[in-house]
Amino acid sequence: xxxxxxxxxxxxxxxxxxxxxxxxxxxxxxxxxxxxxxxxxxxxxxxxxxxxxxxxxxxxxxxxxxxxxxxxxxxxxxxxxxxxxxxxxxxxxxxxxxxxxxxxxxxxxxxxxxxxxxxxxxxxxxxxxxxxxxxxxxxxxxxxxxxxxxxxxxxxxxxxxxxxxxxxxxxxxxxxxxxxxx
Ligand code: HEM
Numbered sequence: 001x002x003x004x005x006x007x008x009x010x011x012x013x014x015x016x017x018x019x020x021x022x023x024x025x026x027x028x029x030x031x032x033x034x035x036x037x038x039x040x041x042x043x044x045x046x047x048x049x050x051x052x053x054x055x056x057x058x059x060x061x062x063x064x065x066x067x068x069x070x071x072x073x074x075x076x077x078x079x080x081x082x083x084x085x086x087x088x089x090x091x092x093x094x095x096x097x098x099x100x101x102x103x104x105x106x107x108x109x110x111x112x113x114x115x116x117x118x119x120x121x122x123x124x125x126x127x128x129x130x131x132x133x134x135x136x137x138x139x140x141x142x143x144x145x146x147x148x149x150x151x152x153x154x155x156x157x158x159x160x161x162x163x164x165x166x167x168x169x170x171x172x173x174x175x176x177x178x179x180x181x182x
Pocket of ligand 1: 103115
């Protein structure tokens with residue numbers, strides 16, 4: 001996992017719970033390098049799990065709720081890399097149907113060895129989009145948070161439901177998005 005995800009997690013935790021909480025979860029996670037991350041470095045996913053579990057223990061917040069809030073934080077930070085891509089004119093569904101292309105072109109330029117997820121559109125109507133989320137990591141709650149951030153940014157609130165699914169490419173999470181009245 002790229003270091004930028006860890007540095008953003010620390011920024012998010014500091015904003016929510018204060019700088020001491022960042023130190024506390026770094027201590028509790030017993031990391032090999034005392035929590036020093038560079039944004040372009042790559043680190044084991046297990047370190048992120050240890051930090052998230054430590055945060056869950058320290059705050060009592062369930063992991064899906066932590067990931068949801070962190071996902072919204074990530075979107076709000078990352079949107080500044082490419083504001084022209086996340087516009088109201090474009091709309092949420094077009095943005096999400098193009099996110100693999102965005103990850104593979106724009107994000108790859110910054111982080112060539114990133115382990116990026118894939119979002120495949122299964123069906124789309126005016127009000128509903130069904131997306132398959134494929135990743136080697138169990139981070140669908142993070143994906144939901146990032147999408148919530150994008151939805152708020154373009155002013156199109158959505159209801160989201162996740163369910164496990166299996167297809168030609170193996171196991172994935174099906175995310176059904178339904179537009180709510182803004
Ligand atoms: C609606 C928009 C987006 C969605 C839904 C999305 C979703 C995700 C998710 C769920 C992950 C976690 C990794 C995984 O699931 O395997 C991820 C990773 C990542 N995304 Fe995105 N993302 C979006 C936009 C962006 C933007 C604008 C950037 C700009 C730089 C970005 C950069 C990254 C990076 C650097 C990673 C980490 C990859 C790694 O650790 O190797 N994403 N994205």
